[in-house]
Amino acid sequence: MRIRARGGCTFAEDPARSAPEARIIWHADLDPTTLCVAAIPTDRADPDGLDLERVAPWLTVVTDPRGWDHAVLSDGRHHIRLDLAQGRLAGETLVHLHYRLHGLGNAEIGLLPLRRLLHFQRHHRFAHSLYPPDPWIERGIQLLRTYDGLAAGATQREIGAVLFGEARIAEDWNDRSDSLRSRIRRLAREARALALGGYRDLIRRQARLPSKPQVHGEDSRSDPD
Numbered sequence: 001m002r003i004r005a006r007g008g009c010t011f012a013e014d015p016a017r018s019a020p021e022a023r024i025i026w027h028a029d030l031d032p033t034t035l036c037v038a039a040i041p042t043d044r045a046d047p048d049g050l051d052l053e054r055v056a057p058w059l060t061v062v063t064d065p066r067g068w069d070h071a072v073l074s075d076g077r078h079h080i081r082l083d084l085a086q087g088r089l090a091g092e093t094l095v096h097l098h099y100r101l102h103g104l105g106n107a108e109i110g111l112l113p114l115r116r117l118l119h120f121q122r123h124h125r126f127a128h129s130l131y132p133p134d135p136w137i138e139r140g141i142q143l144l145r146t147y148d149g150l151a152a153g154a155t156q157r158e159i160g161a162v163l164f165g166e167a168r169i170a171e172d173w174n175d176r177s178d179s180l181r182s183r184i185r186r187l188a189r190e191a192r193a194l195a196l197g198g199y200r201d202l203i204r205r206q207a208r209l210p211s212k213p214q215v216h217g218e219d220s221r222s223d224p225d
Helices: 105-123 137-151 156-164 166-172 178-194 198-204
Strands: 008-013 035-041 057-061 069-074 081-084 092-099
Touching: 057 105, 081 105, 137 156, 137 178, 156 166, 156 178, 166 178, 178 198
Parallel strands: 035 081
Antiparallel strands: 035 092, 057 069, 069 081
């Protein structure tokens, strides 16, 4: 399944939901932390089985038109993405997961979400230590607020007043260095670029996957192995 147009979600979420309530299932091409797994039905005698009923409060599973499951475990702030290369999650109670890692770069990237999943399976909560703070968040919030202002028809000066305060705008707007106005122009330029599709790089900007073979038949699923 290829990314369509400007979007990047395998399945769209209801835009009326707040961010903590939303369960976004980003396409694996955009979310390098997506784990590719095979799910084999098992029973309670299996010590390594994943009990889907126990994790149900955090689990969202959707099935694409070709019958393949895509899932996310999330509490609204943290997430673990799973793509099924074999087997199903929907309709199952317990499954034994086989993890599909390959190469060097891909395997290294996959270790972090695997550690997150193992911790979640043991403790039924997300390990904050495995989700380090993102230094880009503050900048991203500024860009979102900038775009909201642009979409509402605000001038760059009005946007600057919201972001940096009326007092600073009154003091520095006509400064010879033009630094404040240049900063707001950059924010406006970057905000427009994000809205035109640049947002798709937000998840993968810190973890780039090398070229990889197809998994679960992105072009063809005739042979799941």
